[in-house]
Amino acid sequence: MLIDSSLSELTALSPLDGRYAAKVQGLRPLLSEAGFMAHRVEVEVAWLIGLSTLGLPELPAFDAAARARLLRVVQEFSQADAARIKVIERKTNHDVKAVEYWLKEQVADTPELAAAAEFIHFACTSEDINNTAHALMLQRARSSCLLPAFESILQRLRELAHQHAGQPLLSRTHGQPATPSTLGKELANVVARLQRAIRAVADVQPLAKLNGATGNYNAHLAACPDVDWPAFSARVLQGLGLAQNPYTIQIEPHDWMAELFDAIARANTILLDLNRDLWGYISLGYFRQRLREGEVGSSTMPHKVNPIDFENAEGNLGLANALLRHLSEKLPISRWQRDLSDSTVLRNLGVALGYTVVACEACLRGLGKLELDAEAVDADIDACWEILAEPVQTVMRRYGLPQPYEQLKALTRGRGITQEALQGFIAGLDLPAEPKARLLALTPRAYIGLAARLAADI
Known part of the structure; x- marks a missing residue:
């Protein structure tokens, strides 16, 4: 087999870096290895600048030029910088230490910062930097990629829902004809569910900690006993747009991440339900799909126009939820105060969110093709007069006619x-004239209750 093993769109093991690479461009700067490094650098710099404000005799406050230099290191972080950190990591065999050494390289040409070099990563454990970086990464990926994808759908x-608010639709409970709705109302149901799910995703508050090796500020207090370290840590995190978790072991316990991933998975499940229903409605012929010039539906059956977008969305939502649920x-x-089994798992944040974004794009594409x-x-619906057995027996109940349910069951069950x-x-029922006339005028298509109004109100 003459296939080059170097990474490309054709050789990538993950379709997110191959077939679907263009669809997850927005996530790549945030959740890739280079993105992780960039966020670690941002946290290290925020911590160092914060330390310089404490009034320590050994660390005078940075002047404007020194602060600007540090901020440029964050703002101008590039792929070449990430590659240099990887070179250092090959020697240290420790990724966070490699970031620290790289940062020291960057400030070596600025005397004021070079003199403060040992305050880079001062009193920090690696997880202080990592957990804060992860919180920033997820917060930004949520706001820039995930929520916009959900909101577009x-x-x-x-x-x-508004367009088809009044279009009667034969409902199917247990797959059998049932009390009608409207197409708009059925879509409005999904809108209501998805609105609530999106709010749950948006409302999860990212937490972080900068409190040392086992969460107790031990090294901090040993070096600088007069500093209120919990308050200082909270200020640094607040400056990054994050809330502090004051009680942790070596790692921030990731409960907020579990909340976020569970919330995303619930939204995904609602979309999966929608995609399966739309697939079914296409199968029933309720919808046609807008054709694309040159597109092929089957390699052997020229007539085929398959619901591939909804199938693609369903498959990728399943992959996303499998990962999200494992993460949560x-x-x-x-184990006890720390084990490393979370570290390798956390490197898959981009994969879990990537499959979600790919699925959302496929679903939106499918929705755009529906006619x-x-x-x-x-x-x-016109062929199913038996669904009017419900209103007839209900009106009979109101006016006290004998065995209304049983009569309609005998008349319609299993036979139409x-x-x-x-x-x-109906004509033979002993009913007052007005309700009898109403029932005689009723058609399956007209028996939609408040569905049209509910759809229009969503």
Whole structure:
């Protein structure tokens, strides 16, 4: 087999770095290895600048030029910088120590900063830097990629719900004909669910800690006993836009991450449910799919127009949730004060969110192709007069007629009924004139309750 093993779109083991690479461009600067390094550098610099404000005799406050130099290190961090850190890591065999040594290299040409070099990573354990970097990474990925992807689907669904608010739809409970709804109302149901799920994703508060090897500020206090380290740590984190978790072991326990991943998985599950239903409606002929010039549906059946976008979304949502649920179950568990089993798992944050983003794009693409076949939808519901057994027996109940449910069951269960037969049955009922006239005028398509109003109100 003459296949080059060097990494490319064609040789990538993960489709996120191959087939779907273009779809996750927004996540790559945030959740890749280089993105992780960049965020670690940002945390190290924030800690160092914070230390310089404490008034320690050994660390005078930085002047404006020195502070600007440090901020440029963060703002101008490049792929070449990440590559240099990897070179250092090959010697140290420790990724955070490599970041520290690289940062010392960067400030060596600035005397004021070079003199303060040993305050880089001062009193920190690696996890202080890592957990804070992860919190920044996830917070930014959520706001710049994940929530916009969910919101785009939500907006499209709301538009469709309003557009089709009054389109009668034959419901199917247990796969069998049931009390009608409208297409808009069924989409409005998803809108309502997704709105709540998106709020849950957005409301999770990222937490971080900068409190030393086992969460007690031991080294901090040994070196500088007069500093209020918990308050200082909270200020540094607040400056980064994060909240402090004051009680931790060596690692921040990741409970907030579990909340976030569970919330994302719930939103994904709602979308998975939607994609399966739309797949089914396409199969029933309720929707046609807008054609793309040159596209092929089957290698042997030229007529095929497959619902591939909804199938793609379903598959990738499943992959995303498998990873998200493993992350939420595994990350909050650590042996005693720390074990490293979380470290390798955390390197898959981009994979879990990447599959979610790919799935959302596929779902949105599918929604954009849908074209309602109203005639097919109407024909389906018009053929099911037996669904009016429900309103007939309910009206009979109100007016005290004997065994209303049982009579309609005998008339319709498992056999259906024609318009003529049902209206003949209604005509023979001992009902007041007004409700009898209402029932005789009722059609399956008109029996939609408040569905149209509910859809329009979403």
